[in-house]
Amino acid sequence: MATFGTLSDRLTQTFKNLRTKGKLTPADVDGTVREIRRALLDADVALEVVKEFTGKVRERALSDEVNKALNPAQQVVQIVNEELVAILGGQQRKLEFAKKPPTVIMLAGLQGAGKTTLAGKLAKWLKKEGHTPLLVASDLQRPNAVTQLQVVGEQAGVPVFAPEPGNGVGDPVKVAKNGVAEAERKQYDVVIVDTAGRLGIDAELMKQAANIRKAVDPDEVLFVVDALTGQDAVNTARAFQEGVDFTGVVLTKLDGDSRGGAALSVTSITGRPIIFASVGEGLDDFEPFHPDRMASRILD
Numbered sequence: 329m330a331t332f333g334t335l336s337d338r339l340t341q342t343f344k345n346l347r348t349k350g351k352l353t354p355a356d357v358d359g360t361v362r363e364i365r366r367a368l369l370d371a372d373v374a375l376e377v378v379k380e381f382t383g384k385v386r387e388r389a390l391s392d393e394v395n396k397a398l399n400p401a402q403q404v405v406q407i408v409n410e411e412l413v414a415i416l417g418g419q420q421r422k423l424e425f426a427k428k429p430p431t432v433i434m435l436a437g438l439q440g441a442g443k444t445t446l447a448g449k450l451a452k453w454l455k456k457e458g459h460t461p462l463l464v465a466s467d468l469q470r471p472n473a474v475t476q477l478q479v480v481g482e483q484a485g486v487p488v489f490a491p492e493p494g495n496g497v498g499d500p501v502k503v504a505k506n507g508v509a510e511a512e513r514k515q516y517d518v519v520i521v522d523t524a525g526r527l528g529i530d531a532e533l534m535k536q537a538a539n540i541r542k543a544v545d546p547d548e549v550l551f552v553v554d555a556l557t558g559q560d561a562v563n564t565a566r567a568f569q570e571g572v573d574f575t576g577v578v579l580t581k582l583d584g585d586s587r588g589g590a591a592l593s594v595t596s597i598t599g600r601p602i603i604f605a606s607v608g609e610g611l612d613d614f615e616p617f618h619p620d621r622m623a624s625r626i627l628d
């Protein structure tokens with residue numbers, strides 16, 4: 329996986345330099361923390377997250393935890409690993425299902441983030457897990473969005489509820505509501521509502537998403553964010569948190585040559601966990617997100 333390549337290499341090099349030392353002086357610790365800080369900033373991790381992260385690493389690296397360790401350098405690597413897991417959310421957060429079906433999952437994010445593809449991936453994964461999902465096409469903004477959802481629905485072998493005369497043509501809120509009603513009627517146990525995205529943050533789009541949220545009262549609102557967008561991802565995440573108050577995050581395009589910034593910032597900035605990762609264009613390129621595995625990948 330190309331993701332985190334540079335960050336990973338830089339951290340590895342930093343630790344290699346550290347390993348040549350026996351006991352660590354405060355100057356060794358400061359030098360190491362400085363290098364970690366630079367590597368994270370170059371990977372586009374948000375400044376406030378970098379500050380908090382390096383602050384914690386420094387404090388722990390100067391404590392007895394390291395001083396008294398048999399292998400101080402190894403202990404510092406362990407601390408960095410633990411703090412990485414922490415900023416990635418700590419424990420794995422699983423998708424939450426409604427006590428009484430159908431579970432409603434709403435997707436939100438900018439156009440091009442990979443939302444529609446994600447809808448297909450999620451539907452396929454849910455089906456494999458024994459669920460009976462229904463996809464709902466509430467993205468009526470982009471030409472072809474409905475057709476695109478129908479295509480991924482077909483690939484996933486999952487039905488798609490799409491606007492047609494009588495079920496809310498032109499009104500995404502109505503389509504979403506009717507989609508959920510259809511699921512109740514036909515006993516689908518999960519409804520995935522795809523919503524419109526724009527290229528940039530847009531007040532009208534956000535209002536529409538908020539209205540859909542109000543209308544269908546979702547169990548999960550997943551903010552879909554392209555890991556390649558670096559620093560911008562933080563601003564987008566903040567805007568969507570304010571606009572739709574999402575419950576979880578899906579990182580997409582983690583297969584690309586992303587520098588990792590979005591992945592490492594979004595949970596700290598919003599307090600919302602990353603639940604899934606999208607790692608390619610195919611419908612199977614999708615996995616539940618594990619903070620500890622991601623941290624190990626970075627420190628590999």
Ligand code: GDP
Binds near residue numbers: 438581
């Ligand atoms: P939407 O506008 O948010 O619905 O985005 P789409 O689902 O249409 O995806 C935009 C583009 O990104 C498409 O060309 C997808 O094939 C591609 N894409 C989506 N997810 C991934 C991913 O995880 N990895 C890669 N490499 N490409 C992806």
